[in-house]
Amino acid sequence: MKKIDFPVAQVRRYLEPGPIVLVSSAFDGAANIMTLGWQTVMEFTPSLVGCMIAGGNHSFEMIRRSGECVINLPTTALTDQVVGIGNCSGADVDKFEKFGLTASKAAKVQAPLIAECVANFECRLVDDAMVEKYNFFIFEVVKAHVAASPKHPETLHYTGDGVFMVAGKIISRRRKFRPEML
């Protein structure tokens, strides 16, 4: 999949719609992947994203200790991999191998990109003040890669209970926005 560099200040384009994402991490020679649905954009510049990563996840300590991760955006083409990744633990299996995913080298972090995802956001942990109380990590996106096409990939949005909503259809109301509000 051909990827192009993307401005980190504009990652809301991919993350504000609230898709399920795959978070990859690396620590002490091992890599792992987890699914994540509890995240929000927090700022344009610096490009901040807040993520709730429950302490029970094998990825929790890997991310906390390495201070890095990659937020990868899967489309509906990866639905079964998303479900599978969320239903096993990196303590037991190598998820890249088990799910046939490719770990690519990132530009600015040690955590790998998932090549099959349509967007990859390399992140550094910049504020862990809320980790102890809420498992809430604040990351800065330091490098963004996105697929050149499609322009509007079909994404998965988790509702709980094994059910995803699918987003892909687009409504534009650009002309009704004040320029400064776009």
Add this chain to the structure above:
Amino acid sequence: MKKIDFPVAQVRRYLEPGPIVLVSSAFDGAANIMTLGWQTVMEFTPSLVGCMIAGGNHSFEMIRRSGECVINLPTTALTDQVVGIGNCSGADVDKFEKFGLTASKAAKVQAPLIAECVANFECRLVDDAMVEKYNFFIFEVVKAHVAASPKHPETLHYTGDGVFMVAGKIISRRRKFRPEML
């Protein structure tokens, strides 16, 4: 629209997919509405939701001072109202009146419900430690009301630049989840 009570521990059903929401608030005799796309579920019990509310919003001080708000879920039927509400200020206009929306009485907070929305989550501000640095408010949902139907309302997911993704189509993979992971 007929609404039923909904368990507050399960509001992820509506909010985890990442829809744009309308946040209503009340303070000192006035009510207001703002659009919000930067929010995340943070915990099941207590039912916590984290929201980035920029200081420039008229609602910011109303929510901070009252310590309350209602998170209302609009469907695509309210697209033009969502866009309109995000492109004017409560300092200038009464948004309920301007957009023909009905303010209904909430059960546990002073902020009004927006009757035309398919779900209404009454919230109390429980942690403002991150407001000064990030404009990040942590609310507890103390009462939830949802429309009896449809089961999967079509929701708006903002990408920036005046463009929304629409989610509504459903994929179920329930049988592929371990029961404790649902």
